[in-house]
Amino acid sequence: MSNTSPLLNVTGLTKHFPVKGGFPIRRTVGHVQAVDGLDFQVAEGESLGLVGESGCGKSTTGRLITRLLEPTAGTISYRGQDITHASRRQLAPVRSEIQMIFQDPYASLNPRQTVGKIISGPMEINGINPPGGREKRVRELLEIVGLNPEHFNRFPHEFSGGQRQRIGVARALALEPKLIVADEPVSALDVSIQAQVVNLLQKVQQELGIAFLFIAHDLAIVRHFSQRVAVMYLGKIVEIAERADLYDNPRHPYTRALLSAVPEATVDDGTPARERIRLVGDVPSPINPPSGCRFRTRCWKATEKCATEAPPLLHVEGNRPGHLTACHYPESPAAVPGPRHAKNPREAA
Structure with missing residues (x-):
């Protein structure tokens, strides 16, 4: 991460949407835990990529930062000013400095x-x-x-x-904003147009020094655009690191599986093909997420400890400075997605 002071500082950011039920009186019977305790920073002029499966809370995070949604808990600090629950009048001077690019160019x-x-x-x-x-x-x-x-x-x-x-x-x-939240800005566009828009955003960032929170599910685009990358799963950040470090040295099993799914052109030269890690089962419901580690129900390394203790997002041995992982049993250092010697017990046949 850049040595400059953070432009945006997010701590414990949480958003739970109430689920209404019952008749005739509609009452709250549960909560969708869309975002549950995020911690990250964005420095001036930096681009932070936010990736993960659909429904993991990426877009909700972007709308919380731009204050289009009211956070349930946590703090959002912009240039040292707490804007978590700021009123419209208090937000007025800040609104012009935090802008958003929406996902659907036809609806926005x-x-x-x-x-x-x-x-x-x-x-x-x-x-x-x-x-x-x-x-x-x-x-x-x-x-x-x-x-x-x-x-x-x-x-x-x-x-x-x-x-x-x-x-x-x-x-x-x-x-002339200082921070732009780009919510999957190219996902609704043809592939031939995506590169043009991403290159435009990159040019704008370099020439105007604007910081970006770049939300996407396309790992190739994020690698091209972002200097640091945070990986989300079911409302939580499971890994965050510098771009090259995360892609070349993924330590969280989910990050490893995600990177193994990136399409890759191969040449028939006798080199073993990169293994595709297939996760079994569906993503659990955010209304009733698993106890402990939220990825444990689909993880091939899960133990009883994973069910009882939620792993904190910390620096683990073998990681470079700034590379944080939330896993009790992180992957071996430099475990790039490639041929594996051990069969993944949770792989589909």
Whole structure:
């Protein structure tokens, strides 16, 4: 991680959604534990990738940080200021510095507004009048994201998915933010367009020094974009490390299994093919997660200790500084996803 002081500091972040039931009086009968005690930091100008299976709580985490959702517990500190339960008035100076790029470019743009109105809207709400006027600034932003400034008066339906996502990027840049939460910004786009949008975001980050929380399930894209990577499973971070260290030296069994699933082009040169670790069973329900380690029901290394004690996210022996793992029985150092000598007892036949 960067030596600079953290721009964003998240401690014990938790979000439980109530489950209503009963008749005729609807009462709370349980909670969906979407996010359950996250700890991480994002430094100025840094990109932190957040990966995991669908339903693990990635998008909820992004919405908590942007305060689109109210946290159940924990603290969110931005530039030393606690914004966990800040009121709308208290958040006003911070809102412009934390922006979000949404997952679906077809749903995140108002079809009744022109591109110019969509991008200038944040400036209008925050009372910002850039030199030369808002229209000039919007045209500059369109050029920055690779769109024709003459598209200022067009409507969203006149653009392709990739172009719409570029409009979303321009809107996020309109207030010159310090932190952008990108919630799976390319998952709804064609593969041919994904690289263009990711390269655009990378260019924006490098040129403007913006920090990113990059939420995705595509491990190849995260490796290309993020400097550090955090792996989530069922509402918890199970491993976090520098990009190269995590991909080359995964210590948590879930991280190992996740990386083994990445498609890979192979050449028939006699080299043993990389083994695919197949996890049995489904992800447990976040309404009633397993005791102890939440991954234990699908882990080939689980013991009774895993059922009774939740492993803390700590530095384990063999890890580099900043590489934290939440596992009682971490994988051997430098256990890159490759041919294994021992048969995984939980592998599907």
